[in-house]
Amino acid sequence: MLHIRDLYFNYPNQVSVLKSIDLNLDTGNIYGLFGKNGEGKTTLIKVITGLLYPKSGECRFDNIPTSQRYPSVLQEVFLVPEDFELPAVSVNTFATMNSKFYPNFSQEHFDSLLKEFNINPLKTIPTLSFGQKKKVLIAFGIAVNTSLLLMDEPTNGLDIPSKSQFRKVMAASVDKGQCIVISTHQVRDLHSLINHVIILDDARVVLNQSLQRISEVLWFGRASGQDKNEIVHSEGAFGGKTIVKRGEKDESEMDLELLFNGVLQERQTINQLLEHA
Amino acid sequence: MDFDNSKPIYLQIVEFFYENILIKDWQEGGRIPSVREVAMMVEVNPNTAIRAFNYLQDLEVIYNKRGIGYFVAEDGYSKVLEIKRKEFLEQSLPDVFKKMDLLNISFTELKNAYNEQKNEKK
Numbered sequence A: 001m002l003h004i005r006d007l008y009f010n011y012p013n014q015v016s017v018l019k020s021i022d023l024n025l026d027t028g029n030i031y032g033l034f035g036k037n038g039e040g041k042t043t044l045i046k047v048i049t050g051l052l053y054p055k056s057g058e059c060r061f062d063n064i065p066t067s068q069r070y071p072s073v074l075q076e077v078f079l080v081p082e083d084f085e086l087p088a089v090s091v092n093t094f095a096t097m098n099s100k101f102y103p104n105f106s107q108e109h110f111d112s113l114l115k116e117f118n119i120n121p122l123k124t125i126p127t128l129s130f131g132q133k134k135k136v137l138i139a140f141g142i143a144v145n146t147s148l149l150l151m152d153e154p155t156n157g158l159d160i161p162s163k164s165q166f167r168k169v170m171a172a173s174v175d176k177g178q179c180i181v182i183s184t185h186q187v188r189d190l191h192s193l194i195n196h197v198i199i200l201d202d203a204r205v206v207l208n209q210s211l212q213r214i215s216e217v218l219w220f221g222r223a224s225g226q227d228k229n230e231i232v233h234s235e236g237a238f239g240g241k242t243i244v245k246r247g248e249k250d251e252s253e254m255d256l257e258l259l260f261n262g263v264l265q266e267r268q269t270i271n272q273l274l275e276h277a
Numbered sequence B: 001m002d003f004d005n006s007k008p009i010y011l012q013i014v015e016f017f018y019e020n021i022l023i024k025d026w027q028e029g030g031r032i033p034s035v036r037e038v039a040m041m042v043e044v045n046p047n048t049a050i051r052a053f054n055y056l057q058d059l060e061v062i063y064n065k066r067g068i069g070y071f072v073a074e075d076g077y078s079k080v081l082e083i084k085r086k087e088f089l090e091q092s093l094p095d096v097f098k099k100m101d102l103l104n105i106s107f108t109e110l111k112n113a114y115n116e117q118k119n120e121k122k
Helices: A041-048 A091-099 A107-116 A130-143 A160-173 A211-217 A225-230 A256-265 A267-276 B009-022 B035-042 B046-058 B076-103 B107-121
Strands: A002-010 A016-025 A029-035 A056-061 A077-080 A148-152 A179-183 A196-201 A204-210 A218-221 A231-235 A241-245 B062-065 B069-072
Touching (some): A002 A041, A016 A041, A016 A204, A041 A148, A077 A130, A091 A107, A091 A130, A107 A160, A130 A160, A211 A218, A218 A256, A225 A231, A231 A267, A241 A256, B009 B035, B009 B046, B035 B046
Parallel strands (some): A029 A179
């Protein structure tokens, strides 16, 4: 659905923040986009949505460059940004105004999501807290039912019960026709939702794999003595947490934080294992 | 020693199914929640939930009526019982035995502790 080829981007008079990016995003997946601060996650999202133009290379949605901002593409793409300003109108008016651009918008779905998030649609947006505003935007982003939905740090600003509500809502909302990209630092909040990991580092994609493939090849946990030669990455005290070649071991649950640190340090080893093992 | 406190999520969902069937919240032949409902309940990616459904379908604990939904197999309870018994005898017990050896706990001591707990319950 979305194809990115050899994409470069830099802000004026600065070094490249995205270098040689190749990515394919497909429907039916929830992608987790990870990277340290300032590694280009938000920039990549802005390029995908056509808010920024690539310096070279291309980013195509159903074969149309997103930088051309065709209505037929824009109505199929929605971004829940990290920072946003919403107009001083009621929640309902906001939805009526903006849903015009999205033919698949469902008022019914929007209403039920607001209810789930405990937000009164008659309230004016400026009277809401930051977290509530964010929830309005998340609910709207889901209700417009675009084939590509991007969320930049969606759980920032959400209180503890809302994080769980958010996961429920997301789990119920993805259907086979949708592709969701969530960029985040809150690995623990979202780990159970995503099924594909993309890690950006040093302006490049350093890992792009399905969770299924990762747990086929790698094992996460405490290594035993006989695993010594199979250790790919380790950290922490008491023998610590390790990533080991899985071999004949039972499948383990992936530890995203550990994987993230592992990939930053042992990028080549891990990618070689994932590609060839 | 392998510490397996990091079981994959789909197997944890499988455990959740087992429990519901064993405590008879989900009756044999009865309909169970859909993939989407389970994904919501446990807050996971629907693909992960599907894996749990497929796993249990392969074990013939549940079955799919096309277009209608998933149901507990007619002998679902005894199937789960058999699976869990086997797991206990082959995995949990050897661990207990190993620990008993290590801590020098005799079989009589174990038996006494067991009886004591039984009596307390009564």
